[in-house]
Amino acid sequence: MRTQVDFLYGKRQLIVDVMMDDRTRLSVTVHPDLHITAKAPAGYALEVIRRHLEKRASWIVRQLDFFERFQPRPPERQFVSGETHYYLGRQYRLRIRSGDLARVRLIGRFFEMELPDTANGDKARGLMQGWYSTHARDLLSKRFYSYVPIFKRMGAVTPEIRYRRMKKRWGSCTGKSVIMLNTELVKAPIHCIDYVIIHELCHLLYPHHNRKFYHLLGRILPDWEKRKERLERAII
Ligand SMILES: [Zn+2]
Numbered sequence: 001m002r003t004q005v006d007f008l009y010g011k012r013q014l015i016v017d018v019m020m021d022d023r024t025r026l027s028v029t030v031h032p033d034l035h036i037t038a039k040a041p042a043g044y045a046l047e048v049i050r051r052h053l054e055k056r057a058s059w060i061v062r063q064l065d066f067f068e069r070f071q072p073r074p075p076e077r078q079f080v081s082g083e084t085h086y087y088l089g090r091q092y093r094l095r096i097r098s099g100d101l102a103r104v105r106l107i108g109r110f111f112e113m114e115l116p117d118t119a120n121g122d123k124a125r126g127l128m129q130g131w132y133s134t135h136a137r138d139l140l141s142k143r144f145y146s147y148v149p150i151f152k153r154m155g156a157v158t159p160e161i162r163y164r165r166m167k168k169r170w171g172s173c174t175g176k177s178v179i180m181l182n183t184e185l186v187k188a189p190i191h192c193i194d195y196v197i198i199h200e201l202c203h204l205l206y207p208h209h210n211r212k213f214y215h216l217l218g219r220i221l222p223d224w225e226k227r228k229e230r231l232e233r234a235i236i
Helices: 046-055 057-069 121-153 183-187 190-205 211-220 224-233
Strands: 002-009 012-021 027-030 036-041 084-087 090-098 103-107 110-115 160-164 171-173 178-182
Touching: 002 046, 002 057, 012 046, 012 057, 027 057, 036 046, 046 057, 084 121, 084 183, 103 121, 110 121, 121 160, 121 178, 121 183, 121 190, 171 190, 178 183, 178 190, 183 190, 190 211, 190 224
Parallel strands: 012 036, 090 110, 160 178
Antiparallel strands: 002 012, 027 036, 084 090, 103 110, 171 178
């Protein structure tokens, strides 16, 4: 049985999706997409569940804050010549000139863009996004599949990878072993990209951010905290 419980903690409204099943204790999970779920013993009344959740509220809010800090913050761009754009943590200048083709290429320190109408900002934006999306899929899948064998040796199933351009998170891992990666990651340094990939892969074995999860993450990536901090400071 599924139900939803919502309550206030300070000024924050917390909405929790609750699944009731054959278990003896209530457990709560805060997901990287800021979604809160709980599992409760089938016999619990709604009021009992609410009371349990209220007791965990400060922990829930700390988890939410953690994931919110972890969100990318894309600056507004105009897609005009001279603007700075990032790839793998390095800055490149955008240079737009008129030409018959609509294309963009990375040459030296420049994103060289050719456009029939150089004043068409929407077209320029679309070209850049296309470039990032293509390069992200290529690079992220290579890094991803290079790490998968480590996790398979530990008993994880082969995950499926999906890509999406997201505003609010770098990656996520669903219970069905689908790992979603934000194509915007390709703007961040490679060691930060690896951190996100390995973090999500660790979720194949431990869905929650518990002690076992962090123990595994620390074993595979002893400097993960530095990488995470660098990613939080990354301009993308
Ligand atoms: Zn996580």
